[in-house]
Amino acid sequence: MATLLEYLPLIIFFAVYKFVDIYWATGVLIVASVIQLAYHYFQSGHIATRHWIFFAIALVLGGMTILFQDEQFIMWKATVIYAILALLLLVSRYVFKKNLVEKSLIGLLKSVSEKEQGDNTDTPIVIPQSIYEQLNVMWMVLLAFVSALNLYVAYNFSLDTWVNFKVFGLMGITFVAILLTIMRIYKYLPEDNS
Structure with a gap:
């Protein structure tokens, strides 16, 4: 279950990309990453540093992708x-x-x-x-x-x-x-x- 959760944002990104486009997929990746952070917090009471780093990178680069449409x-x-x-x-x-x-x-x-x-x-x-x-x-x-x-x-x-x-x-x-x-x-x- 934990392994699936680690890859869930990536799987959702792939599915949305195939059905819509890269920009929607990127937006959904960011939202899925937020949900993943919330799950980790409610599961263990804290969020590992690596999850914060991965989320920050997704947010910054994903946000720039959507903002600049690039x-x-x-x-x-x-x-x-x-x-x-x-x-x-x-x-x-x-x-x-x-x-x-x-x-x-x-x-x-x-x-x-x-x-x-x-x-x-x-x-x-x-x-x-x-x-x-x-x-x-x-x-x-x-x-x-x-x-x-x-x-x-x-x-x-x-x-x-x-x-x-x-x-x-x-x-x-x-x-x-x-x-x-x-x-x-x-x-x-x-x-x-x-």
């Missing part, structure tokens, strides 16, 4: 988001000496383990630091590549092709990256979690 602004949204994420991984790792991929995976694995075993999470999940470092670099490079790839598709192909790429291409690339991450850590997971 789809190029909304085309930059994915590039800006993926570039920020790549930059966060880079700066957090090499300036602040923190591996955000490691923190995310530890939190996710702990959450999954607690759901499966209740409070009896006696088996620690031990993944070598070198694996976390490899995954951090993989995600950093992938996000930077996708950021540039979005612009390449936006400026070298039709608007229809870009919208299809934004929805299906970016989602597919993300899915493959998640799959590669799981494959890389799979052998370190306890039997109960695998």
Whole structure:
């Protein structure tokens, strides 16, 4: 359910674009993002910083798209988001000496383990630091590549092709990256979690 909610504004954007146009789709994307923020707030009592950042980018670039009737602004949204994420991984790792991929995976694995075993999470999940470092670099490079790839598709192909790429291409690339991450850590997971 949470994964569907993350992609819901994108799915609605795609549907409205196909039936109306890019400007209506952009407006609906902004409204869907507001609804998504409200849902997160009522679900957990707070809104994660990343959701605020993604909403702000959608609001600013989407608003400019509608105001100036120029789809190029909304085309930059994915590039800006993926570039920020790549930059966060880079700066957090090499300036602040923190591996955000490691923190995310530890939190996710702990959450999954607690759901499966209740409070009896006696088996620690031990993944070598070198694996976390490899995954951090993989995600950093992938996000930077996708950021540039979005612009390449936006400026070298039709608007229809870009919208299809934004929805299906970016989602597919993300899915493959998640799959590669799981494959890389799979052998370190306890039997109960695998």
